[in-house]
Amino acid sequence: MILCIDAILTDEELETIATALKAASFVDGKMTAGWYAKQVKHNTQLEAGEIAETVRSLVLGALRRNALFQMSAYPKVIRPPLISRYEVGMGYGTHVDNALMGRSALFSGDSQQTDLMRTDLSLTLFLNSPDDYEGGELVIEDTLGHHPFKLAAGAMVLYPATTLHRVEPVTRGTRLVAVTWVQSLVRNAGDRELLFELDTARHSLFRQHGKTPEFDQITKCHANLLRRWAEP
Numbered sequence: 001m002i003l004c005i006d007a008i009l010t011d012e013e014l015e016t017i018a019t020a021l022k023a024a025s026f027v028d029g030k031m032t033a034g035w036y037a038k039q040v041k042h043n044t045q046l047e048a049g050e051i052a053e054t055v056r057s058l059v060l061g062a063l064r065r066n067a068l069f070q071m072s073a074y075p076k077v078i079r080p081p082l083i084s085r086y087e088v089g090m091g092y093g094t095h096v097d098n099a100l101m102g103r104s105a106l107f108s109g110d111s112q113q114t115d116l117m118r119t120d121l122s123l124t125l126f127l128n129s130p131d132d133y134e135g136g137e138l139v140i141e142d143t144l145g146h147h148p149f150k151l152a153a154g155a156m157v158l159y160p161a162t163t164l165h166r167v168e169p170v171t172r173g174t175r176l177v178a179v180t181w182v183q184s185l186v187r188n189a190g191d192r193e194l195l196f197e198l199d200t201a202r203h204s205l206f207r208q209h210g211k212t213p214e215f216d217q218i219t220k221c222h223a224n225l226l227r228r229w230a231e232p
């Protein structure tokens with residue numbers, strides 16, 4: 001399931017981020033790409049530091065408070081977001097994201113130091129207006145074809161990390177995004193989609209008819225499937 005969610009960030013938060021990024025330094029994005037993705041990754045990323053921490057915590061706070069994100073992703077772990085900037089001529093060729101991200105205790109030698117996670121979902125949160133640039137569509141491939149996404153500032157696209165995807169070259173202006181990955185409590189994408197649809201249906205039933213016996217039954221099914229599938 002590919003899901004677009006509007007207004008993750010408020011206008012004030014977008015304004016704060018835009019101002020912070022004007023004064024910030026960016027470094028070559030190849031530093032955080034896997035060995036083969038380095039060949040096709042042409043962008044820059046916000047340098048680690050105080051500004052990056054401020055922007056990251058705004059983005060993480062916005063994701064945590066969003067009900068649709070919670071209902072569809074069941075996040076267990078969210079990676080610290082990368083803030084990426086694409087200038088004219090930059091893009092990111094076809095790739096699949098790494099299945100595992102972070103440090104394994106095996107390499108750090110300290111079991112407290114591990115932040116290793118499985119990436120179940122990838123997301124791009126758009127930080128500036130699509131009018132600010134030409135090109136720069138995020139294109140996600142699935143069995144139905146290649147789907148381009150270029151959303152309003154503050155909106156995001158959430159998609160399975162299992163997909164091949166790319167960012168088309170920017171031909172005018174600057175594209176600014178926050179990108180991150182989620183390990184879900186519900187590992188299987190089909191199970192997650194089923195839970196999301198049941199939850200959506202029961203909310204709609206509740207809005208239309210209140211707390212009926214049918215609502216109670218669907219709520220019970222939803223809760224018990226989550227119990228069956230969740231890996232807390």
Ligand SMILES: O=C(O)CCC(=O)C(=O)O
Nearest residue numbers: 092097124138167177179
């Ligand atoms: O910039 C984007 O929308 C996605 C970038 C991407 O695919 C990645 O960082 O792995």
Ligand SMILES: [Fe+2]
Nearest residue numbers: 095096097165
């Ligand atoms: Fe990617």
